[in-house]
Structures are given as structure tokens and as C-alpha cells.
Amino acid sequence: MSQEYAPGTHPSLPPPRGTTGPIHWLKENLFSSPTNTIVTLVIIYLFAQILPPMVDWFFSDATFVGENRKACTTDGACWAFVGDRFNLFIYGFYPAEERWRVNLTGILLVIALAAVLWDRMPARKQMFIYALAFPFIATWLLTGGAGLEPVGTDKFGGLTLTLVVGITGIVISLPLGVLLALGRQSSLPIIKYFSIGFIEFIRGVPLITLLFVASTMLSYFLPPGSSFDLLLRVLIMVTLFASAYMAEVIRGGLQALPKGQLEAAESLGLNYAQAMRFIILPQALKISIPGIVNTFIGLYKDTTLVIIIGLLDPLGIGRASVAHPDWLGLSSEVYMFVAVFFFISCFSMSRYSLYLENKLHTGHNR
Amino acid sequence: MSTTSYNSNPILRAWYDKETRSVIVQVIAMAIILAFFAYVINNAVINMANLGKDISFSFLWQPASYDINQTLIEYSSRSSHFDAMIVGLINTLLIAAAGIVLSTIVGFILGVMRLSNNWLTQKIAYVYIEFVRNVPVLLHILLIHGFIIYSLPRPKQAINMGDTFFLNNRGLQMPSADFQPLFWAVTATFVIGLSFAIWYRRYAKKLQDTTGKISPVWTISFIAVIVAPLAIYFLLGSPIEWDVPALKGFNFKGGMVIRPEFIALWLALSLYTAAFIGENVRAGIMAVSHGQTEAAHALGVSSSRTLRLVVIPQALRVIIPPLNSQYLNLTKNSSLAIAIGYMDVVATIGGISLNQTGREMECMLIVMAIYLILSLLISAVMNWFNDRIRLVER
Numbered sequence: 001m002s003q004e005y006a007p008g009t010h011p012s013l014p015p016p017r018g019t020t021g022p023i024h025w026l027k028e029n030l031f032s033s034p035t036n037t038i039v040t041l042v043i044i045y046l047f048a049q050i051l052p053p054m055v056d057w058f059f060s061d062a063t064f065v066g067e068n069r070k071a072c073t074t075d076g077a078c079w080a081f082v083g084d085r086f087n088l089f090i091y092g093f094y095p096a097e098e099r100w101r102v103n104l105t106g107i108l109l110v111i112a113l114a115a116v117l118w119d120r121m122p123a124r125k126q127m128f129i130y131a132l133a134f135p136f137i138a139t140w141l142l143t144g145g146a147g148l149e150p151v152g153t154d155k156f157g158g159l160t161l162t163l164v165v166g167i168t169g170i171v172i173s174l175p176l177g178v179l180l181a182l183g184r185q186s187s188l189p190i191i192k193y194f195s196i197g198f199i200e201f202i203r204g205v206p207l208i209t210l211l212f213v214a215s216t217m218l219s220y221f222l223p224p225g226s227s228f229d230l231l232l233r234v235l236i237m238v239t240l241f242a243s244a245y246m247a248e249v250i251r252g253g254l255q256a257l258p259k260g261q262l263e264a265a266e267s268l269g270l271n272y273a274q275a276m277r278f279i280i281l282p283q284a285l286k287i288s289i290p291g292i293v294n295t296f297i298g299l300y301k302d303t304t305l306v307i308i309i310g311l312l313d314p315l316g317i318g319r320a321s322v323a324h325p326d327w328l329g330l331s332s333e334v335y336m337f338v339a340v341f342f343f344i345s346c347f348s349m350s351r352y353s354l355y356l357e358n359k360l361h362t363g364h365n366r
Numbered sequence: 367m368s369t370t371s372y373n374s375n376p377i378l379r380a381w382y383d384k385e386t387r388s389v390i391v392q393v394i395a396m397a398i399i400l401a402f403f404a405y406v407i408n409n410a411v412i413n414m415a416n417l418g419k420d421i422s423f424s425f426l427w428q429p430a431s432y433d434i435n436q437t438l439i440e441y442s443s444r445s446s447h448f449d450a451m452i453v454g455l456i457n458t459l460l461i462a463a464a465g466i467v468l469s470t471i472v473g474f475i476l477g478v479m480r481l482s483n484n485w486l487t488q489k490i491a492y493v494y495i496e497f498v499r500n501v502p503v504l505l506h507i508l509l510i511h512g513f514i515i516y517s518l519p520r521p522k523q524a525i526n527m528g529d530t531f532f533l534n535n536r537g538l539q540m541p542s543a544d545f546q547p548l549f550w551a552v553t554a555t556f557v558i559g560l561s562f563a564i565w566y567r568r569y570a571k572k573l574q575d576t577t578g579k580i581s582p583v584w585t586i587s588f589i590a591v592i593v594a595p596l597a598i599y600f601l602l603g604s605p606i607e608w609d610v611p612a613l614k615g616f617n618f619k620g621g622m623v624i625r626p627e628f629i630a631l632w633l634a635l636s637l638y639t640a641a642f643i644g645e646n647v648r649a650g651i652m653a654v655s656h657g658q659t660e661a662a663h664a665l666g667v668s669s670s671r672t673l674r675l676v677v678i679p680q681a682l683r684v685i686i687p688p689l690n691s692q693y694l695n696l697t698k699n700s701s702l703a704i705a706i707g708y709m710d711v712v713a714t715i716g717g718i719s720l721n722q723t724g725r726e727m728e729c730m731l732i733v734m735a736i737y738l739i740l741s742l743l744i745s746a747v748m749n750w751f752n753d754r755i756r757l758v759e760r
Contacts, residue, residue, distance in 0.1 A: 029485035036484050043486045190392040194399060204741040205734045206698035212716060212733075216726040220410045301502040308705055315505055322512065331512025339501045339509065346500035 068326035081327045082337055088317050089341075092157015098149055102160050105141045108134060109163070117352070135171060153231035157312040164231075165303045165313075169238040170246075170296045176239070177246025178285075182276065184247065185254055195247070202244035207302055210237045215309040234306060242299050249295055253288035254280065286360055293353035297346050304342075314338050414727075425723045426451070432718050434709045436625055447719045454714030455736060461628070461710065462697040462740075465635040469696060470689075472640035477647025491644065498641040504702050506638050511630035511706045521617050530610055532618060538629060539611040542622040548605035555598045559590035566590070627708035631700065639696045643689060650685035651677065682755050690748035694741055701737070711736055 018024055030040045061076025065083060072078035082089075091099050112134040115127035142164070144150035156164060183195030202210070214237040215230060222228060228236075257280060265275035307316035318334040321327050327334070380386045414420065426448040433443050434453050438460065441453045479491035498506070515535055519525065524534035532539040563586070570581040599605070611621030654677050662672040703710040704717055712733055720729040 029483070032483060039484050040486055043490070188388050188392050188395070190396050190399075194395070201738070204738040206701040206712075206737060208701045208704070208712060209716065209730065209733050209737065212712075212720075213730055216720065217730055220413045220727070221406045222413075223409055224412045224416065297500075301500075304502040304504045305702070307504070308702075315502065315508070319508060322516075329516045331516045332509070335505060335509040335512055339505050342502055342505065343497060343500045347496060350500065 069328065069330065077333050077336075078327075078330055079333060079337070081321055081330060081334065084326070085317065085321055089158045089314050091160055092312055092317070093155045094157070094160065095149075095151060095155065098144075098151055101141045101144075101148065101151075105138050106163075108137060108141075109167070135168070153229050156231060158314055158317050161231075161306070161311060162300065162303045162313045165235065165238055165306065166296070166300045168235050169242045169299050169303075170292075172239045173242035173246045174292070176243035177250055178281065180243060180247035181250035181254060184251055199244045199247050202241055203248070207238075207241055207305055208308060210241055211305060211309050213237060230309070231311065234309070234311065238299070238303070241302075242295065245295050245298070246292065249288050249291035250284060252291060253284035253286075256287050257283055289360060290353045290357045293349060293356065297349050297353075300349070301342065301346060314341060410727075419724075421727055422725075423728055425719075425725055425728070428723075430719060430722075432722070434714065435707075436628065436709060447715065447723070450719055451711065451715040451732065454709055454711035457703075457708065458697075458700055458710040458712075458736075458740075461631055461635070461700045461703065461708070464632050465639065465696050465700065466693050468632065468636035469639035469643055469692070472636060473643025473692075474647050476640060476644030477651065480644060480648045481651055495641045495644050498638055499645075503634060503638045503699050504705060506634035507630055507702055507706060510634050511626060514626040514630060521613065524613070524618075530608075532611060532613075535626070536617070536623065537626045538624040539618045539621055540624065541608040541610045542620075544607040544609055546605040546607060548602050551602060552595050552599045552605065556591065556595040559594050563587035563590045625708075627703070627706050630706055631703050631708050635696055635699055638699075639692050642692050642695075646685050646688040646692065647681075649688075650681040650683075653684045654680045679755065686748065686752045686755065690745060690752070693744050693748065697740055697744060698737065 031037045057076045059076075061074045062079055063072040063074055063076065064079050066072060066078070066080030067084070068080075069078065071080055087096075087099075091102055094102055111127075112131040115121050115124060115131045121127055140146060141148070142151070142156070142160075143153065180195050180199060183191045184199065186192045186195070211234060214233040218233045218236070219228065261279055261283065262275060265279040270278065303313055304315045306313055307319060312320065315338050318338045321334050322329065322331045380390070427446050429444050430447045430450040431443050432450070434441055434450065436457060437453050438456050439453060441449055476491050476495060479487050480495070482488050482491075514537075518533060518535040521532075521534045521536060524532040524539070526532055530541055566581075566586055567583055570583045573579055573581060609620045609622075611618040611623075613619075658676050658680065659672055662676045663669075667675070700710060701712045704713040707713070716729050716733040720726055723729075
């Protein structure tokens with residue numbers, strides 16, 4: 001018996017049997033061919049062998065609370081150091097009674113970041129001005145002076161140090177990178193070759209040699225009698241390092257723009273500065289945002305290198321813990337803890353960059 | 367009216383002329399750059415004069431008086447700082463070369479796994495790549511080094527692999543080869559086999575171009591390069607004597623040892639870089655449109671030949687440029703050796719020599735120059751390779 005339908009009103013039929021559902025998914029993705037089946041079975045077997053002992057080591061047999069290594073009597077991991085040294089991981093050697101300043105800076109940082117990164121922030125224009133003022137507020141809060149107890153930068157450490165180095169580096173290197181990228185594209189040979197020389201020199205040497213320069217010989221080049229503390233010298237070198245990489249990212253954005261954009265701007269009577277400001281840079285920077293975030297992730301990871309010249313970021317605190325009599329030799333646990341910390345922060349940043357990439361990729365959606 | 371006022375002012379007139387303006391801007395820029403360098407160098411001269419220092423590279427010929435734990439050439443604490451630098455440079459080159467080889471192999475495997483049609487394989491590669499590349503490379507180095515030093519057994523309880531390899535917290539003990547005089551025959555066979563294989567490859571290509579006949583290049587090359595030298599080796603009665611390590615007291619005697627610093631640095635750098643290479647490889651393979659494979663199949667080309675002749679050559683064009691920068695990164699990251707005491711060029715001339723002689727300026731200049739030259743060399747090789755496989759257009 002068949003029912004009559006007016007054209008276009010027939011309800012959709014269910015998909016044929018065996019083309020949906022979990023069984024079909026398994027068939028398609030795990031057992032589609034003999035080789036595939038063998039691979040799947042081997043992997044499952046290996047997991048069954050490896051996972052239970054790992055879970056035991058990480059969780060079931062692990063010790064989570066304790067004063068020192070002697071508290072860890074079980075076979076599993078010894079996570080007790082995390083509770084013992086957590087404050088060190090966050091604040092470094094910042095004086096305990098002044099730590100509220102670090103916390104306050106952290107809260108202000110989140111607000112400033114939200115203003116920059118979240119495009120539906122209420123009153124975004126005003127918040128942008130606040131974000132521009134934030135670095136000065138943060139410097140005052142962290143180093144003290146003008147009413148606050150001064151804290152030497154040698155007390156900075158842990159996550160605080162990572163964020164100070166990473167954010168200073170990225171914030172200052174962005175305008176420098178734009179200038180260098182424009183310089184590299186410039187038609188004026190002196191400016192062009194100076195930019196190329198600077199960028200290629202910085203990209204050709206490892207960051208660690210630049211940090212050595214900061215720690216051993218940068219003071220020679222500064223005015224006689226002046227003394228910059230180590231953190232400031234490191235910040236100078238890290239900023240120069242990041243600006244060279246930033247310049248290359250932005251150059252990519254500039255090169256992706258068709259030449260017609262600049263020609264159109266010039267034919268409208270805009271001079272170089274106006275054309276760059278209103279036509280070229282807004283488009284080029286938009287294209288380069290994912291690359292800029294990736295540069296930031298790289299810089300954030302590279303801040304760990306400061307431990308080689310004696311500053312203590314989370315990894316440095318971890319390395320000191322491994323050598324500390326209370327926790328001597330707990331290397332795997334300590335480094336895994338620090339690794340998880342870095343993974344969480346870097347992974348979320350890379351997700352953000354992916355989200356931006358999708359959001360900004362409007363060219364083909366008509 | 368305004369135009370006359372522009373024209374009457376010669377400075378403004380010069381400014382509105384594009385050529386003149388670019389000269390003016392460049393002269394100003396040059397002046398600023400020169401002034402900056404003059405200021406900085408003047409500071410350095412004054413500061414160094416205050417400290418009673420000068421710039422001289424003669425310290426390079428003085429005895430270094432420190433020991434290096436891994437030396438591939440003759441070196442003792444009586445050798446000069448220059449020798450220490452060469453030893454360090456060789457160690458850097460060794461770790462870079464070993465790292466480039468391993469990271470390429472692992473990276474290509476990861477890239478192919480990411481595209482596998484087995485869901486589990488895909489996800490394993492994904493989780494590995496995401497975890498490894500979001501953790502700083504220095505942390506990888508310290509983690510593996512710490513694992514070897516603290517978690518592996520002492521030499522007495524070393525992990526025994528077939529009585530020839532022993533893994534313990536002092537590194538990997540392995541047999542060392544002592545070449546007998548007759549070994550030259552094996553080397554000669556290998557060289558002849560290699561030249562034959564290269565000649566045969568060209569010959570086969572010419573043959574295919576003229577007649578369309580396909581010759582078994584791979585099988586014949588394999589026989590010439592691998593099987594023939596092996597056959598000669600066994601015919602001559604194995605002219606290598608292996609010195610197998612054995613436990614004597616608290617440590618191993620005989621054989622050779624790969625030190626924990628080398629293993630940690632090598633594995634960490636390679637596995638870290640491999641995660642990035644894996645993503646590059648995946649992107650490269652995905653950049654080859656599926657239509658290419660379908661077209662090759664429609665022409666009756668077999669699957670393996672499609673992969674070798676159609677997909678891989680096109681994918682390589684996308685993969686090589688980022689691969690180049692990964693190799694550069696790996697080489698530069700090898701400078702992190704200093705964190706675990708592997709004696710590379712930074713740790714020797716830029717570390718101990720610098721601290722002993724107090725010649726910061728000279729040592730850092732040498733180290734930077736070495737890395738710049740290395741970067742240029744790697745880029746040159748990769749650009750040459752890139753030019754060879756590039757799409758030739760009209």
C-alpha cells in the first residue's frame with residue numbers, strides 16, 4: 001500500500017541499515033581491512049600491558065601528602081613535593097607578606113588580556129586604554145617603590161617570572177617586529193639591509209647565546225657606571241630575539257596582501273604612513289594573528305632557558321627541588337609535574353590560535 | 367596660492383620629490399645607526415679600559431687545563447682552548463647530525479600515522495604530537511637525563527640485552543669495533559657497489575626514457591650496496607673484532623659507552639623536533655590533491671608507484687621548506703646541551719673557557735659566528751635540495 005505525497009513533502013527515509021551507529025563506526029575505523037584489524041589488536045594488547053602499571057604508578061600507588069621524601073613509602077610516584085613547594089612554583093622567592101601584589105597583578109593581567117583577546121568585552125575602547133597602561137601598573141606593583149615596599153628582581157621566580165619575561169617580550173616585540181618587517185619590505189636599501197641583517201643574525205644564533213650575552217657582556221655596552229639588573233638585561237635580549245621572529249611572521253602577512261592594495265591606496269592620494277596605517281597593516285596583522293600567537297607560545301616555552309643563566313622559572317624551581325635534600329632524586333615526578341603545567345598553558349594557547357584562525361578565515365565564506 | 371609657497375621653500379620642495387626624500391631618509395637612518403654603534407662601542411671601549419681588558423684571541427693557544435668527557439679527536443687537559451673549541455664543535459655537529467636523522471625518521475612515521483585510516487593509530491600520533499610540542503624542549507632534555515641518572519639501575523644491575531648491550535645509569539655500554547687489516551676489502555666493495563648503483567640508476571632512467579622498459583633499480587642497488595659488502599665480509603671471515611663490554615667489579619670494562627648526556631640530548635631533541643616534522647609531513651601529504659592519485663590510478667599506475675612517483679615528489683615540495691627550519695631549530699636547540707653537561711661548543715668555548723679566561727667578548731663572538739655559519743650551511747644544503755625537487759615551470 002502506498003501513500004500519495006505531494007512533490008517535496010515526502011519525509012526523509014532513515015539511512016540504510018549498517019551505515020550508522022557505533023558498530024558501523026568500529027567497522028569503518030578499526031577493522032576495515034585485515035591489516036587494520038591486526039594493527040588495532042596489537043595496539044589494544046600493548047595498551048592493556050602498559051596502562052595498568054602506569055595508572056598504578058601515577059595514581060593508585062602514589063603518595064600525595066608528606067613533609068619530605070621519607071613520607072613516600074609506596075612503590076608509586078611521590079607527588080608530595082607539589083604541596084610542599086607549590087608557592088615556590090608560583091611566586092619564586094617573592095616575600096610572603098608581599099605576595100598579594102603578585103596576585104593583584106595576576107587579576108589585572110587577566111582583565112587586560114580579556115580586553116585585548118575577547119572582542120565582545122563591554123566598553124572595549126576604554127578597556128584598551130587600560131590594557132595599554134597595564135604594563136606600567138604591573139611594573140610598579142611587582143618591583144615596588146612609590147609607596148610600596150621595593151622588591152628586587154632577583155626575588156622573582158616561578159610562574160611569575162615566566163609571565164613577566166613572556167609578556168614583556170611579546171608586548172614590546174610586536175611594535176618592533178612591525179617596524180622591522182616594514183623595514184625589510186622597504187625600497188630604501190640602507191633600511192632594508194639593516195633590517196635583513198638584524199633579523200637574520202638573531203634568527204641564526206641560539207637564544208642561549210643571546211642570554212649569555214645578557215649575563216656576561218651586555219653590561220660592557222651600556223653607559224659606564226650604570227648597572228642594569230640581570231632580569232632587565234634578559235628582558236632586553238628576549239625582546240630583541242622575539243622581535244626578529246615577530247618580524248618574519250608579520251612579513252608573511254604583508255606578502256600575502258596583493259600589490260593592488262598598496263597601489264589603490266597610493267592612487268587615492270594616501271602617503272606611505274597613511275597607506276600603512278589604514279590599508280596595509282590592519283589587513284596584514286589580521287592575517288598574522290595566528291602566527292603571532294604561535295610566536296608567543298614559542299617564547300613562553302623558551303623562557304625556560306633562563307634557568308641556564310641562573311634565573312628560576314618553574315623548571316628552575318623543579319630542578320632545584322630535584323637537588324634539594326628533602327626531595328633528592330625525584331626527577332621524573334618533578335619534571336612531569338612541570339611538563340603538565342606547560343602542556344596545559346601552551347595547549348590552551350594553541351587552541352585559541354586555532355579558534356582565531358577559523359574566525360578570521362572569512363575570505364572564502366561568501 | 368599654497369602651491370607657490372611650497373615651491374618657494376627649497377627644503378619642502380626637496381621633501382616632496384620622491385628620489386630626494388628617499389636619500390634624505392636614508393642619510394638620517396644611516397646617521398642614527400652609526401651613532402648608535404659608535405655610542406655602544408665607545409661604551410665598551412671605556413668599560414673595558416676601566417677593567418684593564420683588551421680584545422685578543424691569543425688566549426686560544428693557551429692550555430685549556432680542563433677535561434672533556436666525550437672527545438672524538440685527541441684531547442687532553444694540556445690541549446689549547448682552540449682544541450677544546452674544535453672538540454666542542456665536533457660534539458655539536460655529532461648531536462645535530464644524529465638528531466636530524468632520527469627526527470626525520472620519527473617525524474615521517476608520525477606524519478603517516480596521523481593520516482592512517484586506523485582511528486587508534488591516528489589518535490596515538492595526535493596525542494603524542496600535541497603533548498610533545500607543547501612542552502619546552504629543555505624540559506624534555508632534563509626529564510630524559512634525570513630518568514637515566516636517577517631511575518635506571520646501577521652498572522651491577524644493568525639491563526642486559528643479549529650480553530652485548532648493557533643499559534645503566536652511566537649510559538649504554540656497547541661493543542666497540544676493532545678493524546682488522548682485511549677490512550679494506552669490504553670498504554672497497556661498498557664503494558664500488560655504491561658507484562655501480564648510481565651509474566645503474568642513470569642507465570635505467572635513460573633506458574626507460576628511450577624504450578619505456580622499467581628496470582629493477584631498487585633490487586639491484588640493494589644487492590650492490592648492502593648484500594655484496596656483507597657477502598665479502600663473511601667470505602673473509604668477519605675481519606672486525608668486537609670488544610664486548612663485561613662487568614668487572616663496579617663498572618664495565620671493554621667496549622665503548624654512549625654517555626647519558628648524549629642519549630638524553632639526542633632523544634629529547636629528536637623526539638621534540640619529530641613532533642613538528644610530523645605535522646609538516648601531514649600538511650605536505652594533504653596538500654597533494656586527491657585527484658592526482660585518482661588520475662594516476664586511472665592511467666593504470668600501481669598504488670606503490672603512485673605513492674613514489676606522484677604523491678611523494680609533490681608532497682616533498684611542500685615539506686622541504688619547513689623541514690629546513692626544523693633542522694635549523696634542532697641545531698640551535700642542541701646548544702641546550704650545557705644544561706646537562708654535554709660538552710658542545712657552547713659548553714666548552716662559551717662556558718668553561720669563558721669562565722677561565724674571562725674573555726667574554728671573544729668567546730661569545732666565536733660561538734655566535736660558529737652558529738651563524740652552521741645555519742648558513744644547513745640552509746644552503748636544504749635550498750640546493752629544494753631547487754632540485756622544485757616544480758620546473760616553463
